[in-house]
Amino acid sequence: MHPLLSLTVSGLLALALTLEKDSSLDCVPRKYVPYHNRLIMKHGLRTCGDLSLGDNAHLFREEGVFNYSIMLLREDLNLLVLGAREAVYALDLNDISKKLSSVKWEVTQKQKENCKNKGKDPETECKNYIRILHKMADDKMYVCGTNAFDPECDYMSYADGKLTLEKKAEDGKGKCPFDPFQRYASIMYENYLYSATSMNFLGSEPVLMRSSPVSIRTEFKSSWLHEPNFVAMAQMPESEMSAQGDDDKVYLFFSETAVECDCYNKLVVSRVARVCKGDLGGQRTLQKKWTSFLKARIDCPVLESQLPYIIQDTFRWCGPQQRWKDCLFYAIFTPQSDTSDLSAVCAYRVSEISRVFAEGKYKTPVPVETSFVKWVMYSGDVPVPRPGACIDNEARKAGITQTLDLPDRTLQFIKDRPLMDQAIRPIGDKPVLVRRGPTFTRIIVNQVQATDGEKYYVMFIGTEKGTVLKTVNYDGDTFIIEEVQLFQSEEPINILKFSNITGQIYAGSDYGAAQIPLATCGRSSSCMDCVLARDPYCGWDKDVGKCIFLSDSQSELIQSVKEGDASLCPDAEPFKPMNRSIWPGGNLKLHCHLPSNLAKTTWERDGSPLTPSTRLQLLGDGLLILNASESDAGLYRCLSVERSRADEYTTTVAEYHVGIGPTGSGRGNPITPQAQVGGPSVTGLQIIVGLLVVSLLALLAWNFYNGHLPLPWNCRKQNREQSQDIHIHGDPNSGVAYQDAPRTALAEDKPLVPGTDNGTGNNHHTRGEAAFSAAEESETDGPKVTVPSLQYIDDESEI
Structure with a gap:
């Protein structure tokens, strides 16, 4: 075979395989739940508005307040503490539309002026955006805000139904970002604040810092943090039942410009870093700096993408009785180029991340002749104790009980080489979800046990369009149960939280905060719809004839989450046809709303499949009958056909008995005229x-009596008198007599004389000017235009 032909065939095969893979990227949610207009709680009073959701969902917002992007679940107080721009709210955890208390934290006019003088927008940037909100050991809360590009922190308490700021102002530099639109991350772990943000006004000094008891931070070196975008932080209790006497860890997820990339353009990569809870810094080298800071690349391979996808959010899932090694991190990734509209979710085992840091190779910088630094795998001797490791039993045996005791050789090694050589790969070496559409922004994960005894991870994913996807993975088959629109405007979801106590999900955006349940089983009105939803939270109760939440029932429920086997359902009750009638030659639409986006519509007439034609048009939501005739009468049935992994299922959605009669289109089926x-x-x-x-x-x-409308005989008499008067006082061919005499009479009484108008009513002035022009042109030929006709035209133009 010719080499060129061989390459062409190979390329076509690769393209075919790619297209086959991409076919699963356009998977649609089985159901789409739009925004609904309901009641909301605003300023403590229930008012009718367009700012809430149906299906037992609630929404909160206050007029003039924006950026509801930080939440703290105080389940001990049954509160959702919500941070926004210049305000903090205490909301009822069961119904967040109920505001229990609030506190304002606004910037002063002087602070706003200083911020404005530094070149920032006084209406958007020079405000106080709440960014840090954590619970402390004494039940107080630690809160920080951007404070017009001068971050500040304070303590807040809730007592007797009231939120109170204690006015104990603390410097927020290194804890809270200066820029309200800059990504950051923070956690409060054993009353110590760990934060990842910028240390300066310009945002050019990124830092991972622990504020107390001893302030520890990262080095200001590009090999440590290089133009990072911080995403999330989480702690892991790795000291529990540790045979090595290990320490607890704090993990940081972020993206940054890769220093190890040998390329002309900047390449952004995703990272995970970790530090030890007991780190106190070094004695001489790395004083008050992390001695345990290590970072590694974290990959999420999406198809055959050339550029790595960028991490946007993570969620740590750990079961109640689960060991830390079995915990999982779920992470959202999006493309770093505008040529792709794919988003992905990858899952990682904490044990694999820990193993890379504990046993992996390091990268080291090597100068080359072209005057730039190349990063390669380090193959030399590694100092003891291991650089970046926490203090464990082996170190204690050597007399090293704290990081201040570490030798300078170990500290210098980690100062120059904080990057690991091995990248962290996801479970199965592939994403658990890849989807084309609105960009993913936030994720939370919950585990539920279905009726088959197995436990499934259900992912709730926020998007840039203000919707939440509910998706689950069954044996490698990704299934999107539903997509719920939380906000009326398409605002990106900025935060997602979940409460185990209420079983509710809480979301925040710039527009407001929303609350939705884990599942709304009542959306399924039939057993087949309930089973085909494949929602592990829901099952069909035969006794009550409803689709209900698993935990709400004591009886055995019908459910088939893996296969979607609806053959287990009892026979549905027969439909009662609705009567419709139509005029001969008229049009009629028969509505048919499908219970699922995955279903297709088929129509039958009198038990036989209906063939579409120019007069019988199949629409997305029904059937349109055009120019009806006697042959169109009959029994119409709309059928929903949906395929699952088990089989293809058909169910009746609507039935209509259509009659052709003289009564026209309407409800019912009248054949004879009715009174x-x-x-x-x-x-x-x-x-x-x-x-x-x-x-x-x-x-x-009344008009004739008052003279507004002259009688016909008076009009003829008046016209004769005016004609005689013109002949007596002036020449009819004279311009003066032609213009002055009729207009003087018109100026006095302006009689309205009826006449025939063959033109349009909007061109009166044009017709009058044309008549005068014609009269002037005929002056040399004699008086061909009479005075009464001129008066009639002039009257009409005046009107």
């Missing part, structure tokens, strides 16, 4: 017409 009941009668219409005629005659008589 109208409750509408206007013919006698009433006759009376109304008679009153209108009498009123018109009275109006005409």
